[in-house]
């Protein structure tokens with residue numbers, strides 16, 4: 474083997490390793506994927522397990538995105554708001570949905586509480602502040618989450634009486650951060 | 662009771678019966694719904710059980726819609742195509758996805774076959790003709806289906822070599838038919 478073919482081999486190896494080791498590349502991803510083999514993490518949020526089942530940043534979706542999330546007892550989402558549609562399907566466990574339907578005021582205000590349970594479904598009205606909480610001390614809460622217009626742009630509130638003008642935009646959101654730049658580069 | 666109050670009572674009764682007995686009204690629908698109590702039908706397609714978990718026509722969704730569908734052994738979708746995004750999550754059973762990725766030709770053409778299995782996920786590339794088939798003789802195939810831009814507008818092919826120009830638009834689709842007119846009236 475001469476010098477030229479050796480460097481070609483090394484370069485080819487480097488490229489193939491880079492392509493396969495990146496969790497952010499949609500190239501070479503199989504069409505049918507086993508959900509139990511997809512990347513899973515708490516993304517720095519204790520008590521959460523998040524899997525992007527089909528996503529904008531990870532899989533090139535443009536109009537819908539699906540997550541599988543598990544909340545350990547006591548864990549919860551932040552109080553938050555978004556202008557996209559969101560549908561929940563509860564696969565396991567139970568908990569509480571807090572929803573401020575009067576979010577048209579200057580702040581979300583005291584939310585209404587809705588018990589949620591296994592095999593239930595609900596959707597969040599666009600622009601209403603809400604929070605999902607595993608209030609069941611004995612069991613994990615597992616939900617499928619479907620959002621429109623990904624990647625999600627989320628406004629986070631510290632409490633229900635924080636003015637809308639003080640809410641903090643978190644974008645890209647927790648699970649989109651790692652691959653967001655790579656995905657943008659792919660588009661260019 | 663005089664004549665006036667009696668007719669008031671009758672009119673009130675008529676109104677309340679009408680409001681509650683219509684499966685097409687989103688008024689008074691609870692925010693959190695038990696999926697096992699939602700209307701279920703085969704909509705004239707043998708071997709299918711369809712439930713609209715959250716829908717445009719039934720629940721006022723504008724950007725996403727979710728179905729829970731069960732296919733008995735041997736049953737299948739038509740060969741069809743749509744310009745919206747579609748994500749599948751297989752909850753139970755197994756089967757085959759037929760997908761014509763070369764749908765950019767004059768007709769879909771011979772499809773590729775992909776085995777699908779419990780806890781798998783896949784999405785259909787926009788405008789690619791496809792068909793889902795429960796090819797497992799021993800078990801029902803149950804899937805969650807998520808589509809964007811509801812209500813769905815479907816082009817149906819009699820076979821994989823029918824020209825795109827001969828495919829038939831079915832709109833409103835099977836499960837949207839009953840309530841479609843009512844929903845339009847609600848919007849006006």
Ligand SMILES: [Zn+2]
Nearest residue numbers: 553555559597
């Ligand atoms: Zn949300």
Ligand SMILES: [Zn+2]
Nearest residue numbers: 741743747785
């Ligand atoms: Zn389809």
